[in-house]
Amino acid sequence: MRFEALREILLKGGIAPRHVRRYLAELTEHLDDLTAQQRAAGYDGEDAAIRARARLGDDSELAAAMLEQKSLRSITVRAPWLVFGLLPPVAGMVVSFAFIAPLVVIALLFHMATPGSIHAPGWFQELAFGLTGLGNITLAPLLAAGFVFLAARQRIFWFWPLLAVLLIVLLDLQFHADFPAPGQRGGSLNIGAGLWASHSEVLLSHWRMSLAQLMLTLLPVFWLFRKRTIAG
């Protein structure tokens, strides 16, 4: 790919990926124009390409011009402590509430959450058990993968994505649905996090699922380590 070395320099230098992408696209178009111009001037084949590349500027000149523009730096580079230190717990809680919100809305629509409410029907219980189970196994790993992806695309130092993933592991997001025996009213949907989760004993009894969640959450970091090790 054209400008691959330049891409790496810019990303490692902290330039936001969208600016890097656009810069390289513009340079590619510009180089095509310059090559066409050289051909029109009578140079052919490789000669035209070499002259066009020289006029565009060498990689170090092109990189220096971009790196000089501090405003084009990514926030993940300017404030990694914010993105990888503060954001993971906040994102974890926001995503958890967003995930459980449809169940709450359904419960409200079907008058399951008001005094004297009806017993939660079977379909709702199945939906609630399914969604909370899905949330327990997928949400933390997906969140971790998101932060590792952010770090990978910006070539961020490994410490920061590791910190984000460890915070997500410590946050220990948990969902739990609970319904009484048929004929009795009530039921509850719970979101818990870490040491203060009201249903941690449930997860302890389902240690296989907890272990699977932990492994899946750590998996993106292992992937990043492997990718960086291979890349040298």
Place this chain on the structure above:
Amino acid sequence: MPSESALAAGLSELMVLRLLKEQEMYGYEIVQAIAVRTRQTLTPGEGVIYPLLHALEKDGLLKSRRKNVGGRSRIYYSLTARGTKKLSAMTDHWTSLSNAVGAVLHAV
């Protein structure tokens, strides 16, 4: 007093804003227009124009849009209202600076 590189950066910014005041252009067109109007006096690596365009857009002085012309998709830049104001201020500044330098050079 501004440093030499700051003067050069300010000069590039001024020329880009001035050219885009006339019409929207894409990077290659801007570089060609600068070369023609300065009679090839300013010939940096042509690719270095883009970081400046990105930064000016980020500052709200330019806006961009992708446009298909002759079967090719290009990013065209144009001046915003804020860019027009900045151009006016920069033009005044450079005119007075140029007059001042001219007065020193042509004295005696």
